Amino acid sequence: MLRMAVSFFAGMDSADTNDNEFVVEFDTDPSRYRHWRVSYDGPVAHLEMCVDPDGGMKPGYELKLNSYDLGVDIELADVVRRMRFEHPEVRTVMVTSGTDNVFCAGANIHMLASSTHAWKVNFCKFTNETRCELEDADAYSRQVYLCGANGTCAGGGYELALACREIYLQDDGSSAVSLPEVPLLGVLPGTGGLTRLVDKRKIRRDRADVFSTTAEGIRGKKAVKWRLVDGIYPRSRFMEKLRARAATVAAETAEGLGDGERVGIKLGSLDPVMEGSTRTYRYVELSWDDEARTANLTIKGPSAEDVALLGEGAAALHRAGDQLWALRAFRELDDALLYLRFNLHAIGLCLVRAVGDAATILAHDEALWALRDGWLGNEVLRHMARVLRRFDLSSRSFFALGDAGTAFAGCLLELALASDRFYLLDDPDHPVQTGLSVFNEGTMPMTHGLSRVQAHLHGEPELLEALAGRRGLLDPEESDDAGLVTVLLDDIDWEDDIRVAIEERASLSPDALTGMEANLRFPGAENEHSKIFARLSAWQNWIFIRPNATGGQGALSLYGKPERPTFDWKRV
Amino acid sequence: MQSTTVDLNAKIPNNVGLADDPKLLRALEKWLPRYLEWWHDMGPTDFEDKPVFLRTAVSVSTDGWAHYDHVRMPDYRWGIFLNPREEESEIRCGDDAGKPAWHEIPGEHRNALRRIIVTQADTEPASVEQQRMLGHMAPSLYDLRNLFQVNVEEGRHLWAMVYLLHKYFGRDGRDEADELLERRSGDVDKPRILGAFNQPCDHWLSFFAFTMFTDRDGKYQLAALAQSGFDPLARTTEFMLTEEAHHLFVGETGLDRIIKRSAELEQIDPNGDIRNQGGIDFDLIQRTINYWFTYSLDLFGGEISSNAADFFAAGLKGRYREDRLDEHRALGQEYRLNVVDGGKLTERDVPLRNAMNEVLRDSYVKDCERALRKWNRTLEAAGSKTRLTLPSRRFHRHQGIYTDHFFNPEGQLITADQWEANKHRWVLTPADNDYLLSIMKPVYEPGKFANWIAAPTRGIDGQPLDFEYVKLHD
Numbered sequence A: 001m002l003r004m005a006v007s008f009f010a011g012m013d014s015a016d017t018n019d020n021e022f023v024v025e026f027d028t029d030p031s032r033y034r035h036w037r038v039s040y041d042g043p044v045a046h047l048e049m050c051v052d053p054d055g056g057m058k059p060g061y062e063l064k065l066n067s068y069d070l071g072v073d074i075e076l077a078d079v080v081r082r083m084r085f086e087h088p089e090v091r092t093v094m095v096t097s098g099t100d101n102v103f104c105a106g107a108n109i110h111m112l113a114s115s116t117h118a119w120k121v122n123f124c125k126f127t128n129e130t131r132c133e134l135e136d137a138d139a140y141s142r143q144v145y146l147c148g149a150n151g152t153c154a155g156g157g158y159e160l161a162l163a164c165r166e167i168y169l170q171d172d173g174s175s176a177v178s179l180p181e182v183p184l185l186g187v188l189p190g191t192g193g194l195t196r197l198v199d200k201r202k203i204r205r206d207r208a209d210v211f212s213t214t215a216e217g218i219r220g221k222k223a224v225k226w227r228l229v230d231g232i233y234p235r236s237r238f239m240e241k242l243r244a245r246a247a248t249v250a251a252e253t254a255e256g257l258g259d260g261e262r263v264g265i266k267l268g269s270l271d272p273v274m275e276g277s278t279r280t281y282r283y284v285e286l287s288w289d290d291e292a293r294t295a296n297l298t299i300k301g302p303s304a305e306d307v308a309l310l311g312e313g314a315a316a317l318h319r320a321g322d323q324l325w326a327l328r329a330f331r332e333l334d335d336a337l338l339y340l341r342f343n344l345h346a347i348g349l350c351l352v353r354a355v356g357d358a359a360t361i362l363a364h365d366e367a368l369w370a371l372r373d374g375w376l377g378n379e380v381l382r383h384m385a386r387v388l389r390r391f392d393l394s395s396r397s398f399f400a401l402g403d404a405g406t407a408f409a410g411c412l413l414e415l416a417l418a419s420d421r422f423y424l425l426d427d428p429d430h431p432v433q434t435g436l437s438v439f440n441e442g443t444m445p446m447t448h449g450l451s452r453v454q455a456h457l458h459g460e461p462e463l464l465e466a467l468a469g470r471r472g473l474l475d476p477e478e479s480d481d482a483g484l485v486t487v488l489l490d491d492i493d494w495e496d497d498i499r500v501a502i503e504e505r506a507s508l509s510p511d512a513l514t515g516m517e518a519n520l521r522f523p524g525a526e527n528e529h530s531k532i533f534a535r536l537s538a539w540q541n542w543i544f545i546r547p548n549a550t551g552g553q554g555a556l557s558l559y560g561k562p563e564r565p566t567f568d569w570k571r572v
Numbered sequence B: 001m002q003s004t005t006v007d008l009n010a011k012i013p014n015n016v017g018l019a020d021d022p023k024l025l026r027a028l029e030k031w032l033p034r035y036l037e038w039w040h041d042m043g044p045t046d047f048e049d050k051p052v053f054l055r056t057a058v059s060v061s062t063d064g065w066a067h068y069d070h071v072r073m074p075d076y077r078w079g080i081f082l083n084p085r086e087e088e089s090e091i092r093c094g095d096d097a098g099k100p101a102w103h104e105i106p107g108e109h110r111n112a113l114r115r116i117i118v119t120q121a122d123t124e125p126a127s128v129e130q131q132r133m134l135g136h137m138a139p140s141l142y143d144l145r146n147l148f149q150v151n152v153e154e155g156r157h158l159w160a161m162v163y164l165l166h167k168y169f170g171r172d173g174r175d176e177a178d179e180l181l182e183r184r185s186g187d188v189d190k191p192r193i194l195g196a197f198n199q200p201c202d203h204w205l206s207f208f209a210f211t212m213f214t215d216r217d218g219k220y221q222l223a224a225l226a227q228s229g230f231d232p233l234a235r236t237t238e239f240m241l242t243e244e245a246h247h248l249f250v251g252e253t254g255l256d257r258i259i260k261r262s263a264e265l266e267q268i269d270p271n272g273d274i275r276n277q278g279g280i281d282f283d284l285i286q287r288t289i290n291y292w293f294t295y296s297l298d299l300f301g302g303e304i305s306s307n308a309a310d311f312f313a314a315g316l317k318g319r320y321r322e323d324r325l326d327e328h329r330a331l332g333q334e335y336r337l338n339v340v341d342g343g344k345l346t347e348r349d350v351p352l353r354n355a356m357n358e359v360l361r362d363s364y365v366k367d368c369e370r371a372l373r374k375w376n377r378t379l380e381a382a383g384s385k386t387r388l389t390l391p392s393r394r395f396h397r398h399q400g401i402y403t404d405h406f407f408n409p410e411g412q413l414i415t416a417d418q419w420e421a422n423k424h425r426w427v428l429t430p431a432d433n434d435y436l437l438s439i440m441k442p443v444y445e446p447g448k449f450a451n452w453i454a455a456p457t458r459g460i461d462g463q464p465l466d467f468e469y470v471k472l473h474d
Ligand SMILES: [Fe+2]
Pocket: B124, B153, B154, B157, B218, B244
């Protein structure tokens, strides 16, 4: 049987579900979708969820009732991304179900119950990132998602609905929205469910409490009254009403959008080459050493030709399409990060290098920035920002190594600022430059809304102020003085110090590091999205390993089994 | 209309201490006028002013539960009764089997119980809605009376369930009770909850098949709930079962009488052509059996069900006659199920608790097989060579693990094309319905019966067959 985006290492027994034996690939395209149907009608697109029960990514469970696993979500993420690049004419996306009587039953319980902790966590994080992408498309690309829940909308199904701007529920006396995770499974609706209830939809917290403990959920007028949905439509006129609403929203959204007819570009496959422990793309290379538990992630900066192309304006940008450096390199980076997360479980430390010419990168950034008002320029920038956020949210230690030949400048300086440490070489024989561009000024914000420079210098307002509006090249010492560098090393110390730092890092508890990094990377105030990820790490992931959920007698383990869970009643 | 509390208590026969329960009285006071309005809109409205010889339960004592008299249906006294129990009730199944039963709702099971009760309750008004026009083509006054008896008792069953919702589920319960009157059978926007209760039942062959097969699902659901650890539910459903028995009698004997008559017409006709004699041919009867039996099988729920396991484990719903079994935990046991795997039919063992729907379905299928044997004896006695059969439980299913596959009536896997080519031979077709409607003209003369059905062997409550069971001309 052909399984989308999954291949097995030789010798794997398919009856034995061990996540570590999977290689997950994220590359897909509409011709390969098994779970979604997309159709386009001018400014309105229609996305239908029709999960193939036999299309599970791993053996051992059936994707009944439009429940989803990682494979379903990989396709959704692909849809959302392509919608922005390939269908910029779309203003509204109606999300409905193509399966009878059920919109979506949420993440597949049997998949969760049979998965390792790492798989669950990775899965939840990825689905969360996709939900955030839906909201990002609304906020920055004027692509508004409307959920038409034409059937039961439970758990992750309602969380998907919550990520849409508006939710309409079929009023048929039985279709309900619900978050049954707590009462049925002993876990949390951790794909942003709880946070979006109270923060986004501003549902009263006491009502949210009642809702989140009522397994069967709430339907009809009460769902409207409690603001769980924006409206209810009768079954016989459901699509008619939803289409009408979509048309209205599309018209409102298009208002003042003055850049003429939009024709999308195609996103082709990246086709990385795998050779032993190296994954090579055009601009990015990921290699790893299983024994040392470290990886090297290297990204090549733009060339002078890339900069020149941008100088030709929006039409040239459009012609370059997915071959544009800024798009291609960041798509590759995204894919490499996902590969690292899902397939290289034991790699704890990733050494990051940006290579190229710092001045060229800065020129590139300025030229790309000049194209930000065109739809494609905007999409390219927003995409870069999302990939950088994926970097921020990856639970690996990142050390940026600014040795000879590197150029952490502008958009690539963001990688150094996103890393847990930035080591920079100070060697007059091999001068290394960094540099600041507009992309370091908050145009590529972190999940919690701060620029990486702001987050970096959160406790040093004078340094932050000194950097305000500063653009251009910095030599190593200037970089250090500006507060951008963790340790400045000369050529004599470099090799030993770096080796020791790496070995030391690789020896620390991976769990403690994950928690520590997630804490330290996001100084300053939180927002809705950062809360979602923070609570996912802090609570959901903790609950997932507690016996009350996943022990032999836990609610998640026993769901669908003949025995009932037994709880340890002690509050922790 | 406005009733006072005192009126209500006199109007509603009960053994639940209604007079001393102001909270319940207040809830029913609001609900009763809505119920009557629903009955007027969706019940057998055209016969509202006709006195019908009805059985009314006025108490739970031996002589009280079957009180016969001519009454107009809107004046029927819909009562609320719990079956009396001698011994202290116990939880009869699951993890807590043997412990004392609950007399109040346990908080942890509140939502599950509400769902169970609402699902059962929804079927009661649904069937009244499905049958509301049948009076216009009744084959006799005897049958017309039986139809109305079934109707008012389904109404009372709704009362019984609404009583539980009002008494034990607070505001949510009241909301659910209201919604029971808002959903409508077959309505695209507000359908009834379960599939079979949205199927049209537009002639008497379907009516008899419905009361034979679909009410029989009701019997088994009620019997399983009669084993519930929630004592008021167990005792309510126990009492409902006594009434349900009559519905099943109407269905089983109704079909038996049609079969008997068809066999007679087969003998009368020189070519053995039943239709030529204005009767109902056996192929059509077989298609009706196939259709309603399988829609009724769907009502039992999924073959492998975590809800079923939960309900059993929690002691909310038992097996048929759980109290007569030796073992009530059903742990560490398996149930062997036929499943489709890789395009082939194979067997799989599933934990017994998860197969509780299938276990209940087994009891039901056995009961249906018994009725088939009886009908075939009727055929034999009448000298017909025809024998009727029950299709496989995999055939023509819309719920559960067989849904997305095609089976012939023998239960063998077939292709979608084979299904399309044969379905007109296997299940009711629009042409069947046209024919049935063409022969079903009302017979309202006391003691007379339509040509397509035999007379019953005896009347109701010792009355003769020519008794005026419904007074149409008063
Ligand atoms: Fe009933």
